[in-house]
Amino acid sequence: MRILWAGALVLTLLSCGNTSTSNPSACTQIQMVSVAVGFSPTPITVQKGGCVIFKNADPAITHSVGNDPAKTSVQTISVSLLAPGYSSTQITLNLAGEIDYMCTIHNSMKGVINVQ
Secondary structure (H helix, E strand, O other), rough: OHHHHHHHHHHHHHHOOOOOOHHHHEEEEEEEOOOOOOEEEEEEEEEOOOOEEEEOOOOOOOOOEEEEOOOOOOOOOOEEOOOOEEEEOOOEEEOOOOEEOOOOOOOOOOEEEEEE
C-alpha cells in the first residue's frame, strides 16, 4: 500500500509545472563568452512562448543578467550570479517585442532578444 501511495505522489509531483517549454534542450542558448566579446549570439529572434537559457562560457569570470535600464523591454529578465560553466534555468518569453539585457556586473556586455 505504501508503494502505491508513493507512486501516486511521484506522478502528482511530475505532473505539476510548465509543460509548454519543459525541455531545456529546446531553448535557445545564449553564451556569456567574455567581458571583451560579450553575449553570443546577439541579437536573436525567439518565437513567443519560446525560451532561452544563459550559459557562462567564460572560463574565469562570474556573470549575471538583467534588463538594460537604459532601454524599455517588454519582459523582465533576471539571472543571478553564474559561475564559469554554469547555466541559468530556462526563461520563457511570453510577450512579443524587444528585450534588451546586459550583464549586471560588466555593463559593457549587452544583448537583444526579439520575441515574435
